[in-house]
Amino acid sequence: MQFEAYLRQTIRQGDLTVRLPNGATLRLGDGQGPPIVAAIAKMTTVARIAARPSLAFGEAYMDGDVVLEQGDIYGLLDLLGQNFKNRPRSKRAGRLARMWWDLRQDMNGRAAARRNVHHHYDLSVDLYRRFLDEDLQYSCAYFARPDMSLEEAQAAKKRHLAAKLLLSPGQSLLDIGCGWGGLGLTMAQDHGVMVQGVTLATEQLALAQARAAERGLEDRARFSLTDYRDVAGPFDRIVSVGMFEHVGRPNFQEYFDTVARLLTDDGVAVIHSIGRSEGPNTTQPWVAKYIFPGGYIPALSEVLPAIERAGLIVTDVEILRLHYAETLRHWRERFAAARAEIARLYDERFCRMWEFYLAASEISFRHSGHMVFQLQLAKRIDTVPLTRDYIGPAEQAAVSARAGRRVA
Amino acid sequence: MQFEAYLRQTIRQGDLTVRLPNGATLRLGDGQGPPIVAAIAKMTTVARIAARPSLAFGEAYMDGDVVLEQGDIYGLLDLLGQNFKNRPRSKRAGRLARMWWDLRQDMNGRAAARRNVHHHYDLSVDLYRRFLDEDLQYSCAYFARPDMSLEEAQAAKKRHLAAKLLLSPGQSLLDIGCGWGGLGLTMAQDHGVMVQGVTLATEQLALAQARAAERGLEDRARFSLTDYRDVAGPFDRIVSVGMFEHVGRPNFQEYFDTVARLLTDDGVAVIHSIGRSEGPNTTQPWVAKYIFPGGYIPALSEVLPAIERAGLIVTDVEILRLHYAETLRHWRERFAAARAEIARLYDERFCRMWEFYLAASEISFRHSGHMVFQLQLAKRIDTVPLTRDYIGPAEQAAVSARAGRRVA
Numbered sequence: 157m158q159f160e161a162y163l164r165q166t167i168r169q170g171d172l173t174v175r176l177p178n179g180a181t182l183r184l185g186d187g188q189g190p191p192i193v194a195a196i197a198k199m200t201t202v203a204r205i206a207a208r209p210s211l212a213f214g215e216a217y218m219d220g221d222v223v224l225e226q227g228d229i230y231g232l233l234d235l236l237g238q239n240f241k242n243r244p245r246s247k248r249a250g251r252l253a254r255m256w257w258d259l260r261q262d263m264n265g266r267a268a269a270r271r272n273v274h275h276h277y278d279l280s281v282d283l284y285r286r287f288l289d290e291d292l293q294y295s296c297a298y299f300a301r302p303d304m305s306l307e308e309a310q311a312a313k314k315r316h317l318a319a320k321l322l323l324s325p326g327q328s329l330l331d332i333g334c335g336w337g338g339l340g341l342t343m344a345q346d347h348g349v350m351v352q353g354v355t356l357a358t359e360q361l362a363l364a365q366a367r368a369a370e371r372g373l374e375d376r377a378r379f380s381l382t383d384y385r386d387v388a389g390p391f392d393r394i395v396s397v398g399m400f401e402h403v404g405r406p407n408f409q410e411y412f413d414t415v416a417r418l419l420t421d422d423g424v425a426v427i428h429s430i431g432r433s434e435g436p437n438t439t440q441p442w443v444a445k446y447i448f449p450g451g452y453i454p455a456l457s458e459v460l461p462a463i464e465r466a467g468l469i470v471t472d473v474e475i476l477r478l479h480y481a482e483t484l485r486h487w488r489e490r491f492a493a494a495r496a497e498i499a500r501l502y503d504e505r506f507c508r509m510w511e512f513y514l515a516a517s518e519i520s521f522r523h524s525g526h527m528v529f530q531l532q533l534a535k536r537i538d539t540v541p542l543t544r545d546y547i548g549p550a551e552q553a554a555v556s557a558r559a560g561r562r563v564a
Numbered sequence: 565m566q567f568e569a570y571l572r573q574t575i576r577q578g579d580l581t582v583r584l585p586n587g588a589t590l591r592l593g594d595g596q597g598p599p600i601v602a603a604i605a606k607m608t609t610v611a612r613i614a615a616r617p618s619l620a621f622g623e624a625y626m627d628g629d630v631v632l633e634q635g636d637i638y639g640l641l642d643l644l645g646q647n648f649k650n651r652p653r654s655k656r657a658g659r660l661a662r663m664w665w666d667l668r669q670d671m672n673g674r675a676a677a678r679r680n681v682h683h684h685y686d687l688s689v690d691l692y693r694r695f696l697d698e699d700l701q702y703s704c705a706y707f708a709r710p711d712m713s714l715e716e717a718q719a720a721k722k723r724h725l726a727a728k729l730l731l732s733p734g735q736s737l738l739d740i741g742c743g744w745g746g747l748g749l750t751m752a753q754d755h756g757v758m759v760q761g762v763t764l765a766t767e768q769l770a771l772a773q774a775r776a777a778e779r780g781l782e783d784r785a786r787f788s789l790t791d792y793r794d795v796a797g798p799f800d801r802i803v804s805v806g807m808f809e810h811v812g813r814p815n816f817q818e819y820f821d822t823v824a825r826l827l828t829d830d831g832v833a834v835i836h837s838i839g840r841s842e843g844p845n846t847t848q849p850w851v852a853k854y855i856f857p858g859g860y861i862p863a864l865s866e867v868l869p870a871i872e873r874a875g876l877i878v879t880d881v882e883i884l885r886l887h888y889a890e891t892l893r894h895w896r897e898r899f900a901a902a903r904a905e906i907a908r909l910y911d912e913r914f915c916r917m918w919e920f921y922l923a924a925s926e927i928s929f930r931h932s933g934h935m936v937f938q939l940q941l942a943k944r945i946d947t948v949p950l951t952r953d954y955i956g957p958a959e960q961a962a963v964s965a966r967a968g969r970r971v972a
Binding site for chain 2: 298299300302433434435455456457460461463464465467469470471472473474475476477478479522525527537538540542543544545548
């Protein structure tokens with residue numbers, strides 16, 4: 157059958173056994189690496205996967221129609237990722253496919269954006285507490301040293317962002333997509349800035365506000381349920397972490413025009429977003445359907461025209477490679493450890509969906525050219541220091557200041 | 565007259581007096597800042613400048629038809645730059661103008677490229693010795709500290725590039741656009757790599773080879789008169805400083821395809837080029853005619869699509885703002901100090917042309933959004949360290965190693 161031929165042609169590395177519903181057993185790869193055995197029980201599942209693997213494989217795993225008898229979904233996706241990585245780069249979506257995606261994403265208006273955010277970020281915080289760090293940083297950590305724990309690396313990420321934002325006490329800071337408030341609260345507490353955080357997720361907002369109250373920071377860190385396009389500025393500083401991925405390509409210009417409008421003339425913005433190195437593409441269909449409706453992972457080439465047209469100056473671009481893979485590995489391991497509890501909160505299918513999502517995301521950073529970029533933007537050419545040498549000392553100072561407060 | 569009205573409307577800052585051929589004297593600006601008095605002797609000059617200021621003003625200055633009776637050309641261009649900076653950004657060239665430029669630049673084939681390079685870089689090295697640093701670095705220096713001398717900042721630039729190239733002894737390094745060989749010789753001498761430098765300028769080649777022989781580095785630093793498109797690879801490392809500005813937009817893809825072809829799978833390339841922050845535009849007409857035929861200053865948005873299509877991964881983008889303005893200030897001051905000698909080598913008109921070029925270039929970095937980008941590129945996601953923290957220590961190590969050799 158065609159599907160078998162396709163698998164044999166594609167899977168050249170690793171040790172994969174596929175047991176098919178007709179009783180046939182395919183042994184694929186070169187036999188190197190951990191053995192993985194996947195069983196598919198129904199011919200309809202095989203047909204669906206063969207017709208549209210990018211959507212149907214994830215669905216089949218969620219539905220329990222692909223069962224791993226040996227190894228786990230991460231191991232299987234890792235094996236697939238390794239094999240696909242070496243294929244010639246013919247997979248780039250054509251212009252037509254991208255237009256279709258643009259049409260869909262054009263609907264990231266205010267109402268749709270709220271729906272799309274609600275879909276993922278208003279899941280119970282009890283879920284996120286099971287696998288995120290203690291501060292609930294739901295974005296790529298910064299492993300300043302490879303041996304850092306997830307907690308340390310998320311703290312390092314916040315310091316790294318603070319350093320690039322060139323914060324000083326009393327400045328106003330807008331946090332676009334503030335999540336559960338962890339970043340804004342740290343900026344208010346450790347750097348003395350006045351934070352306004354906006355989110356479209358009601359669950360996130362409630363917790364952010366509660367945490368601000370808990371720490372006595374209500375006056376310095378205010379959070380609200382506001383579309384970033386409706387915020388009134390200006391702000392000395394703008395930070396946006398893990399939000400740009402949800403903007404969608406047709407709205408890039410509006411996003412950066414808004415940043416430009418909200419930023420003071422001597423302001424600095426830092427945008428932290430997942431990106432893809434291989435150029436424009438479409439969103440992975442399974443991810444778009446089940447995890448991030450409206451989302452789009454941009455290539456740098458798609459982001460820069462909008463920045464330039466907005467009249468913003470790019471003052472630095474850091475490319476964080478593999479940091480998100482490491483972050484996701486931590487999340488995946490914590491998720492696995494808490495799986496029984498999460499299955500009680502939700503159900504088995506939900507757990508499989510999330511396992512697939514976390515594993516597939518990690519693989520995309522290891523093998524499919526996904527990375528994170530941190531764009532530092534300004535309006536004036538002389539706002540940011542002439543060299544990047546201020547970043548390290550600013551991070552060090554933040555460590556010392558926090559240690560000092562602990563002692564005091 | 566219309567020209568007067570235009571000047572009055574545009575020049576709001578500074579202290580500028582224009583004496584016109586009809587005896588009229590225009591006092592322009594707010595009277596703040598150093599007074600500048602420019603005299604135009606002929607009505608034909610006024611008409612030409614009014615019709616096409618971007619070309620005719622530079623020509624009039626070269627030809628002695630605009631004479632500065634008080635102040636100098638830098639002061640005048642600075643004043644103009646300050647005033648133009650605050651105008652709304654309506655100056656971006658339209659699509660049609662850019663197509664016209666592309667057509668012209670499409671002719672940067674091998675023969676045209678050689679002609680274009682010859683026009684500027686085969687001027688006598690006696691000229692360049694008068695205003696460059698001792699190593700003849702004819703590109704933006706890196707002022708790691710603001711108080712650095714030009715010599716120190718050019719040495720710091722080479723260390724900065726070497727650090728980002730992650731050099732280790734025995735590696736092969738291709739230097740595309742090697743100039744008089746200074747960078748390649750430093751890389752060979754201080755980092756033990758095997759350098760191949762290519763240039764299209766015969767004068768540059770001769771000096772680069774002579775310097776290699778002088779230092780006994782002929783075996784480790786070879787230079788040749790070769791179009792980079794004709795080089796056979798692969799190389800562990802590729803560096804290209806101040807050359808990409810001459811490639812021309814229609815050839816960007818060929819440039820990065822060539823870099824990708826010439827780079828080993830675990831290779832690293834660093835491309836250092838002037839860029840513009842405001843997005844696509846055309847080359848300044850006077851500069852294109854008199855200084856850099858075939859040249860084009862790219863926006864990042866124009867460069868990234870070609871990189872992505874070439875299959876290269878952007879691993880870092882540093883934006884050097886104002887470093888080139890400072891570099892040009894040093895060159896301009898040295899040029900002024902050596903003006904009498906240079907006038908003997910060439911003539912008065914040549915001196916005025918170069919004064920205009922150096923001053924206008926400096927102003928473009930101070931007021932018109934020009935900057936320098938250093939793009940670090942790789943083929944694999946794990947070739948470059950996970951954080952940028954290796955750069956500083958590598959620079960320090962290079963300083964110490966050189967100091968060690970001096971003592972020994």
